[in-house]
Amino acid sequence: MQNQSKRVVVLGTGGTIAGTAASSSDHTGYRAGQLAVQALVEAVPALRDMPLEAEQVAQLDSKDMDYATWQTLARRVGHHLAREEVCGVVITHGTDTLEETAYFLQRVLGPTKPVVLTAAMRPATALHPDGPQNLLDAVGVARHPQARGVVAVVAGTIHGAIEVRKVHTYRLDAFGSGDAGPIGCVEEGRVRQWRPWPQGEPLGLGVLEPDPAGWPRVEIVTSHTHADGALVRALCNLGVAGLVVAATGNGTVHRELETALLEAQAAGVRVLRSTRCLEGPIVGREGDALPVTPLIPSKARVELLLRLMAGR
Incomplete structure (x- = not known):
């Protein structure tokens, strides 16, 4: 009713x-x-x-x-x-x-x-x-x-x-x-x-930095054939604060791209691993050096953006 x-x-x-x-x-x-x-x-x-x-x-x-x-x-x-x-x-x-x-x-x-x-x-x-x-x-x-x-x-x-x-x-x-x-x-x-409504503890409006121009820079990179780390290193030079990698399959990343992402992570850049597959989350990879999220890449980027602001 x-x-x-x-x-x-x-x-x-x-x-x-x-x-x-x-x-x-x-x-x-x-x-x-x-x-x-x-x-x-x-x-x-x-x-x-x-x-x-x-x-x-x-x-x-x-x-x-x-x-x-x-x-x-x-x-x-x-x-x-x-x-x-x-x-x-x-x-x-x-x-x-x-x-x-x-x-x-x-x-x-x-x-x-x-x-x-x-x-x-x-x-x-x-x-x-x-x-x-x-x-x-x-x-x-x-x-x-x-x-x-x-x-x-x-x-x-x-x-x-x-x-x-x-x-x-x-x-x-x-x-x-x-x-x-x-x-x-x-x-x-x-x-x-058919199933429950969305729930969750809110971060609150206070998590948002007052000037949107100062929100952290978070970008998405994609793993694909012949993917190297050049784009990741270029983004790090631009001052990127967070990177989401749209991995292949069940969270796999080209070895050269993964090397660059690990370097970025060691330098203080926050990294999240998602999958470019349309259906299904990444499973069984929680122990990997690059953190995994069940979110699709576009939402993983929003999540990382908010985490960075909350951390500040």
Whole structure:
């Protein structure tokens, strides 16, 4: 049963869901982040009688997401969640970096109320846009009395912030949750739950350095055929603070690249080993000199970034 008395705040950040194209048949040649979040809400008739607020936090293509926007977004989400009359927050977001923003917000805020990211694969001007239904479903999840933590709701499926990842370039159900599977789904406005909502101790907004320009530099390098250590050594010369290696298979790394990573680690650079495989975590390699994470590389980078700030 949904919470009928509480308010949902919808925060807009741009993305395809707010994108427009010259033709209704154009699903790729559009400009993201063109429509205000208030316009997105007003375009869904079923939302008109619900207690909602809309606030524009940013207006960008999520491929261009940056730390300053993350910091502002986290603060605004935290502000609204602290309001007694607010039962949840919905964030309209682009699909390209949604998985990173979701993980960032979960680790920083660890909310006990729901924070629901939603998006679209087609612009708002498409003949059959997917954004309106996704937004309606997201609000429904935000109003669900048992919902908590950061989730993503796209194509009727609820994904947890820890596992969600973009797995397809074009189709409407472009997101997956790996081996863990989705948290649940939304069917005719009703939430059907399959596994627990995201939980975890929040790092807190205080972990974020006030000036995003001063956040540690963390980069991703990939192990591949003929991978050497030149890129790692160049990044160390640029003052990189952390490195995530997207390893092959079950965490294997080219011997020359591994040598460079061990050198970097010995010099004080924090290193995390992930895998470039689409499915499955690294198993059975916990004793290796390079620390292992079950996170995909994009989220491992966010995790390392936050660990470095917390360590400071």
